[in-house]
Amino acid sequence: AQSVTQLGSHVSVSEGALVLLRCNYSSSVPPYLFWYVQYPNQGLQLLLKYTTGATLVKGINGFEAEFKKSETSFHLTKPSAHMSDAAEYFCAVSEAGTALIFGKGTTLSVSS
Amino acid sequence: DAGVTQSPTHLIKTRGQHVTLRCSPISGHKSVSWYQQVLGQGPQFIFQYYEKEERGRGNFPDRFSARQFPNYSSELNVNALLLGDSALYLCASSLVLAGGPETQYFGPGTRLLVL
Numbered sequence: 001a002q003s004v005t006q007l008g009s010h011v012s013v014s015e016g017a018l019v020l021l022r023c024n025y026s027s028s029v030p031p032y033l034f035w036y037v038q039y040p041n042q043g044l045q046l047l048l049k050y051t052t053g054a055t056l057v058k059g060i061n062g063f064e065a066e067f068k069k070s071e072t073s074f075h076l077t078k079p080s081a082h083m084s085d086a087a088e089y090f091c092a093v094s095e096a097g098t099a100l101i102f103g104k105g106t107t108l109s110v111s112s
Numbered sequence: 113d114a115g116v117t118q119s120p121t122h123l124i125k126t127r128g129q130h131v132t133l134r135c136s137p138i139s140g141h142k143s144v145s146w147y148q149q150v151l152g153q154g155p156q157f158i159f160q161y162y163e164k165e166e167r168g169r170g171n172f173p174d175r176f177s178a179r180q181f182p183n184y185s186s187e188l189n190v191n192a193l194l195l196g197d198s199a200l201y202l203c204a205s206s207l208v209l210a211g212g213p214e215t216q217y218f219g220p221g222t223r224l225l226v227l
Contacts (some may be wrong), residue, residue, distance in 0.1 A: 043219050
């Protein structure tokens with residue numbers, strides 16, 4: 001069965017600091033992996049996705065993630081945090097390309 | 113182009129009542145999925161519909177049902193509401209690609225409160 005584990009329910013960084021949000025997945029077949037962001041009282045917005053090919057994936061707003069099969073990881077990074085990055089971030093996996101299985105989410109706080 | 117739209121935005125019901133939530137997909141998208149997001153948790157998959165047929169179902173009781181209409185819009189129905197059904201209900205639409213992953217685009221959600 002597929003599953004997603006997001007390490008750290010809450011991450012706090014200073015503005016300008018590196019952002020690292022961790023995601024590990026479990027899947028019996030090569031997975032499709034996604035990161036979504038959710039701002040307060042809003043739906044989910046796609047940040048980036050991994051399907052096949054290049055393992056380093058670039059997304060919107062300066063975020064990127066690297067698929068590491070040997071570590072079953074898909075961590076999300078951003079070199080320099082902005083105040084506007086404060087939100088809830090969800091990692092998700094899909095094996096058959098249909099239903100998404102989400103992690104519990106990581107709340108990112110950014111301080112000035 | 114308009115994104116995924118959902119109605120109503122907020123809803124308050126009492127235990128035992130019935131509720132219907134509505135979703136309109138992005139133009140050209142023929143697949144609609146429903147998710148339940150309880151406060152502090154990630155979204156949980158409820159249903160997926162494609163071309164008016166149920167394509168997948170999550171681990172939810174039979175009180176939950178859905179359907180898709182010829183214009184690809186969808187309704188989620190929940191009967192005999194329980195307090196635990198209080199959540200944000202998200203609808204997502206996607207293109208169905210042969211042999212490929214589907215990127216799901218989410219609407220703003222309907223926040224349901226059961227008293």
